[in-house]
Amino acid sequence: MEVKDIKIKGISYDEFKDNDSLEKYVEELRANGVGIITGVLDDIINWGRSNSLWPLTFATSCCGIEFMAVGAARYDFARFGFEVTRNSPRQADVIIVAGTIVDKMAPVLKRLYDQMAEPKYVIAMGSCAISGGPFCNSYCVVNGVDEFLPVDVYVPGCPPKPEALLYGMMQLQRKVKMERFMFKDKEVKENE
Amino acid sequence: MDYAYFLVTLITAIVLVIGGLGLALLISPRSNNPQKREAYESGIPTRGTSWMQFRVGYYLYAILYLMFDVETVFLFPWAVVVRDLSISGLVSILFFLLILVLGLAYAWKKGALEWK
Amino acid sequence: MENIKELILAKVSDAVIEDKQYLTVTVKPEDLRTLAKMLRYDEGFDYLIQLTGVDYGDSLGVVYLLAKSEDMAVCIVIKTATADKENPTLPTVSDMWKAANWNEREVYDYFGVIFINHPDMRHLFLTERWKGYPLRKDYDAGRDVNPLDLKSYDMSDTTVSYVSEGDGIKKIEKNLFEEEDYVVNIGPQHPATHGVLHFRTALDGEIIKKIDANCGYIHRGVEKLCEGLTYPQSLHFTDRLDYLSAHIYRHGLCMCVEKAAGIEVPERAEVIRTIMDELQRIDSHLIAWSCMCQDMSALTAFIYGMRDREKILDIFEETGGGRLIQNYNVIGGVMADIHPNFVQRVKDFIPVMRKGLKEYHQLYTGNVIARERMIGVGVMSKETAIAYGVTGPAARASGVHCDLRKIAPYAAYDKVEFKEIIRMEGDSMARYMNRLDEIEESLHIIEQLIDNIPEGDFCAKTKAIIKLPEGEYFQRVEGGRGEWGVYILSKGDKTPYRMKFRSPCMTLVNAMDTISRGGKIADLITIGGSMDYIIPDIDR
Numbered sequence: 001m002e003v004k005d006i007k008i009k010g011i012s013y014d015e016f017k018d019n020d021s022l023e024k025y026v027e028e029l030r031a032n033g034v035g036i037i038t039g040v041l042d043d044i045i046n047w048g049r050s051n052s053l054w055p056l057t058f059a060t061s062c063c064g065i066e067f068m069a070v071g072a073a074r075y076d077f078a079r080f081g082f083e084v085t086r087n088s089p090r091q092a093d094v095i096i097v098a099g100t101i102v103d104k105m106a107p108v109l110k111r112l113y114d115q116m117a118e119p120k121y122v123i124a125m126g127s128c129a130i131s132g133g134p135f136c137n138s139y140c141v142v143n144g145v146d147e148f149l150p151v152d153v154y155v156p157g158c159p160p161k162p163e164a165l166l167y168g169m170m171q172l173q174r175k176v177k178m179e180r181f182m183f184k185d186k187e188v189k190e191n192e
Numbered sequence: 193m194d195y196a197y198f199l200v201t202l203i204t205a206i207v208l209v210i211g212g213l214g215l216a217l218l219i220s221p222r223s224n225n226p227q228k229r230e231a232y233e234s235g236i237p238t239r240g241t242s243w244m245q246f247r248v249g250y251y252l253y254a255i256l257y258l259m260f261d262v263e264t265v266f267l268f269p270w271a272v273v274v275r276d277l278s279i280s281g282l283v284s285i286l287f288f289l290l291i292l293v294l295g296l297a298y299a300w301k302k303g304a305l306e307w308k
Numbered sequence: 309m310e311n312i313k314e315l316i317l318a319k320v321s322d323a324v325i326e327d328k329q330y331l332t333v334t335v336k337p338e339d340l341r342t343l344a345k346m347l348r349y350d351e352g353f354d355y356l357i358q359l360t361g362v363d364y365g366d367s368l369g370v371v372y373l374l375a376k377s378e379d380m381a382v383c384i385v386i387k388t389a390t391a392d393k394e395n396p397t398l399p400t401v402s403d404m405w406k407a408a409n410w411n412e413r414e415v416y417d418y419f420g421v422i423f424i425n426h427p428d429m430r431h432l433f434l435t436e437r438w439k440g441y442p443l444r445k446d447y448d449a450g451r452d453v454n455p456l457d458l459k460s461y462d463m464s465d466t467t468v469s470y471v472s473e474g475d476g477i478k479k480i481e482k483n484l485f486e487e488e489d490y491v492v493n494i495g496p497q498h499p500a501t502h503g504v505l506h507f508r509t510a511l512d513g514e515i516i517k518k519i520d521a522n523c524g525y526i527h528r529g530v531e532k533l534c535e536g537l538t539y540p541q542s543l544h545f546t547d548r549l550d551y552l553s554a555h556i557y558r559h560g561l562c563m564c565v566e567k568a569a570g571i572e573v574p575e576r577a578e579v580i581r582t583i584m585d586e587l588q589r590i591d592s593h594l595i596a597w598s599c600m601c602q603d604m605s606a607l608t609a610f611i612y613g614m615r616d617r618e619k620i621l622d623i624f625e626e627t628g629g630g631r632l633i634q635n636y637n638v639i640g641g642v643m644a645d646i647h648p649n650f651v652q653r654v655k656d657f658i659p660v661m662r663k664g665l666k667e668y669h670q671l672y673t674g675n676v677i678a679r680e681r682m683i684g685v686g687v688m689s690k691e692t693a694i695a696y697g698v699t700g701p702a703a704r705a706s707g708v709h710c711d712l713r714k715i716a717p718y719a720a721y722d723k724v725e726f727k728e729i730i731r732m733e734g735d736s737m738a739r740y741m742n743r744l745d746e747i748e749e750s751l752h753i754i755e756q757l758i759d760n761i762p763e764g765d766f767c768a769k770t771k772a773i774i775k776l777p778e779g780e781y782f783q784r785v786e787g788g789r790g791e792w793g794v795y796i797l798s799k800g801d802k803t804p805y806r807m808k809f810r811s812p813c814m815t816l817v818n819a820m821d822t823i824s825r826g827g828k829i830a831d832l833i834t835i836g837g838s839m840d841y842i843i844p845d846i847d848r
């Protein structure tokens with residue numbers, strides 16, 4: 001499958017910023033060999049998966065309000081397939097960590113992430129989730145949620161504008177379109 | 193009676209269910225960790241057990257619902273053959289409904305529909 | 309207030325009385341309760357606004373700011389300190405002012421001071437296993453002392469209380485919940501808690517028996533961070549406390565520093581600040597309305613409210629550069645002059661908002677389900693509101709006159725005419741209607757000011773490094789949810805020695821247990837939505 005086939009409506013491939021990591025991933029896949037039929041099936045499954053990622057309702061502080069604004073009428077994320085935010089982690093696909101994570105909240109977030117069903121993705125929204133943000137020198141703030149969660153997309157800003165969050169969600173959709181699931185080793189190793 | 197429609201519905205249902213579950217078995221990744229099996233309670237471990245004395249109000253609501261659901265189930269076959277039964281059928285079903293409405297009126301009067 | 313001095317000296321002979329920004333009385337810990345009782349019951353100081361812990365170096369002390377509920381502009385400050393830093397103890401005042409309950413737990417959290425006879429001496433913000441007391445000056449903030457622990461622990465069901473017995477102090481354990489209670493976590497991750505607040509709710513079927521609110525899930529240690537930053541730098545945190553009253557809080561801290569440093573703010577800046585404050589208040593009340601209706605499953609109301617809010621955010625973005633966090637007020641004025649389109653945009657917005665308000669009433673207020681869910685639910689009496697120190701639209705719905713814009717006007721509020729919205733019922737419907745009526749009043753204020761913005765500078769010239777003279781400074785402003793306050797203790801440096809923010813939302817959550825008992829869980833959601841708290845404001 002050619003990398004140029006990852007189509008997101010409305011933005012051409014060249015306007016995306018981070019195309020290098022995607023192209024590297026495609027090279028790895030090609031080296032391992034992907035059959036024609038399974039490639040097509042994977043495309044269909046990935047198309048379905050990337051266009052219906054449902055986020056978990058998770059917001060700790062200010063970025064949560066921008067997340068709500070992205071869900072509201074002007075910057076609607078339902079048109080991208082992030083239709084409803086599910087309140088229960090069992091039904092959610094992606095967790096958008098919006099807001100600062102502090103020491104008391106970290107076990108709660110880890111538990112929520114563990115209770116989500118595969119396949120699951122993490123978007124770190126806002127500078128607090130990426131690196132601690134303005135509070136990075138504090139005695140009880142976790143400096144970035146990637147200390148204990150595997151993050152797929154980082155969306156910088158304080159808070160990021162809704163357009164920035166939508167761009168981040170589209171990057172995640174492109175990443176999902178790259179995945180391979182047919183006849184692959186199913187057991188995902190959990191990192192403790 | 194034309195049973196072909198019924199057969200088609202049955203087969204579609206079985207195919208859809210097995211197809212959905214089978215596809216999920218084939219393509220979904222799986223992972224396991226201890227927290228997955230625990231109950232979800234907003235991210236906090238649960239406290240205590242749930243095997244305890246429950247309020248009888250829940251039982252009342254459930255029983256009332258069950259009664260009227262079964263009544264509806266009985267109304268469906270009558271509705272299918274209502275044209276053939278004409279007036280006598282109508283009168284019999286009205287008797288049936290009257291008994292159940294009396295039960296509802298009793299429950300209403302006794303306050304089973306309020307939550308206390 | 310002159311006879312107050314004689315009365316105090318008559319009761320407590322070795323009290324030290326100073327005339328600073330407010331009348332300040334310093335007493336020894338043994339006389340604290342005598343003085344407090346006199347002020348509370350004889351003189352009518354029944355509103356505890358602020359309770360701040362301070363580490364003076366050789367002693368640990370507490371500063372109380374009290375006001376009278378009949379006239380919230382009359383304030384008095386009490387100070388006390390204990391020199392024992394190994395086992396510091398002070399008498400509690402939580403039986404006289406219920407607001408002191410959580411505030412004293414916060415002082416215990418930050419400094420380790422144990423309050424004798426406090427019913428519930430637990431950590432408020434930090435985890436139960438935290439070592440050390442963060443706001444003491446000799447605290448070691450290293451990560452090896454308190455490492456990040458990802459394991460979830462069960463929360464304890466007991467609390468401790470230290471009572472005085474004879475000459476000593478006895479520690480007794482009390483149960484928060486009984487063994488057979490059914491306790492549900494309405495937890496940090498929940499769409500209806502407006503942030504990360506954790507309610508442990510003891511239920512009897514659907515009826516709530518007791519709520520134990522746990523905060524601290526967004527405790528970022530802002531007050532400790534401010535001690536290491538200069539005043540212009542610490543302004544950035546005020547935007548992020550209650551992010552829906554960002555302008556107002558930043559305005560409050562700017563005013564405190566300006567008054568202390570003697571900086572005169574030009575009139576143009578005052579009027580711009582007032583207009584921005586009122587726009588921010590409309591924005592905040594719109595979100596409050598949207599989220600409250602969404603919690604009661606009226607999703608359309610959420611979409612409508614956010615749609616109108618986007619118009620305000622456009623105005624903010626054009627002038628200030630940010631939608632949610634604007635960074636617009638600075639010490640001395642505002643950061644940049646208003647955009648040339650500003651006046652026209654605001655004038656276009658006002659009729660749109662008025663039409664929106666009519667739509668909201670048509671959409672939700674008259675709905676029979678909404679009325680059944682809100683009328684008579686979560687009644688907060690005037691005494692409860694005063695005891696817990698509640699302010700803002702929630703207290704004004706219970707009949708308390710606490711609008712600081714009227715009582716102690718600042719910026720351009722003394723030049724405009726507006727009503728203070730007071731209702732007496734105190735239920736969720738009253739709080740809901742208060743917010744919508746306050747939007748109308750804010751529009752009225754903006755209308756009076758928007759055509760008369762005076763010409764002039766938008767910012768006064770200030771020194772590059774701002775040092776406040778030694779002393780204590782208080783400032784109170786009316787935020788979207790109530791009275792927000794700042795306390796700065798300065799030792800003459802460019803960084804504050806102690807900076808404390810008085811949180812209005814802490815009082816709202818403190819009162820939740822009292823007003824929700826006996827209601828159903830669905831009522832808890834309605835009450836929470838109508839009280840409208842923002843959690844980062846509590847946890848700072």
